[in-house]
Amino acid sequence: xxxxxxxxxxxxxxxxxxxxxxxxxxxxxxxxxxxxxxxxxxxxxxxxxxxxxxxxxxxxxxxxxxxxxxxxxxxxxxxxxxxxxxxxxxxxxxxxxxxxxxxxxxxxxxx
Numbered sequence: 001x002x003x004x005x006x007x008x009x010x011x012x013x014x015x016x017x018x019x020x021x022x023x024x025x026x027x028x029x030x031x032x033x034x035x036x037x038x039x040x041x042x043x044x045x046x047x048x049x050x051x052x053x054x055x056x057x058x059x060x061x062x063x064x065x066x067x068x069x070x071x072x073x074x075x076x077x078x079x080x081x082x083x084x085x086x087x088x089x090x091x092x093x094x095x096x097x098x099x100x101x102x103x104x105x106x107x108x109x110x111x
Contacts (some may be wrong), residue, residue: 020026062069
């Protein structure tokens with residue numbers, strides 16, 4: 001394996017500095033959380049065992065293919081026609097301190 005050039009080393013240090021600023025608790029906490037999660041995974045521990053799955057009751061329920069469905073579909077298409085959504089692959093970013101799905105949304109994105 002070849003040794004990294006001086007510029008590559010500087011780039012690496014700068015990336016680590018940026019990561020340290022971006023992560024909750026910095027790189028030190030990131031590594032600490034990662035070790036706990038990897039250890040729990042190796043022990044087949046489920047970090048969601050305390051959660052209970054429930055069906056939400058306050059959501060709008062529409063029958064597919066009825067008039068209201070088509071009206072809402074038109075509204076939706078008009079609202080997102082100049083938008084882009086990206087769902088990020090991978091875990092839930094527990095190591096970064098974020099416990100939700102990663103959705104990137106940009107309105108008025110011109111392709």
